[in-house]
Amino acid sequence: xxxxxxxxxxxxxxxxxxxxxxxxxxxxxxxxxxxxxxxxxxxxxxxxxxxxxxxxxxxxxxxxxxxxxxxxxxxxxxxxxxxxxxxxxxxxxxxxxxxxxxxxxxxxxxxxxxxxxxxxxxxxxxxxxxxxx
Numbered sequence: 753x754x755x756x757x758x759x760x761x762x763x764x765x766x767x768x769x770x771x772x773x774x775x776x777x778x779x780x781x782x783x784x785x786x787x788x789x790x791x792x793x794x795x796x797x798x799x800x801x802x803x804x805x806x807x808x809x810x811x812x813x814x815x816x817x818x819x820x821x822x823x824x825x826x827x828x829x830x831x832x833x834x835x836x837x838x839x840x841x842x843x844x845x846x847x848x849x850x851x852x853x854x855x856x857x858x859x860x861x862x863x864x865x866x867x868x869x870x871x872x873x874x875x876x877x878x879x880x881x882x883x884x885x
Contacts, residue, residue, distance in 0.1 A: 768810035833880035
């Protein structure tokens with residue numbers, strides 16, 4: 753199996769603390785980790801949900817990717833991330849099948865190396881591939 757599991761669901765938010773309170777209520781427990789990711793100009797917060805996670809993303813810059821996403825589409829679902837064993841092998845496999853990589857490979861949050869597929873190639877869903885560093 754190439755894609756091991758859904759690693760996390762990324763949600764773009766304007767106010768990380770407010771969103772954390774909402775997801776603490778919904779999931780019944782607090783976030784287990786907060787992190788700043790300079791490469792993406794975001795602060796993130798993670799919640800565990802079984803084997804997967806919910807990642808809340810708040811932009812640290814007005815012109816950052818999350819700010820641009822929120823300006824264009826509003827808060828909400830930003831990306832769906834899949835765990836892979838070998839990031840470069842997955843990138844190569846998908847590129848051979850015609851999928852475009854719009855970002856990565858690069859360092860991401862939660863000790864992961866990440867890459868994003870172009871959403872036009874995946875039913876308008878931004879897909880992230882991530883592997884342990």
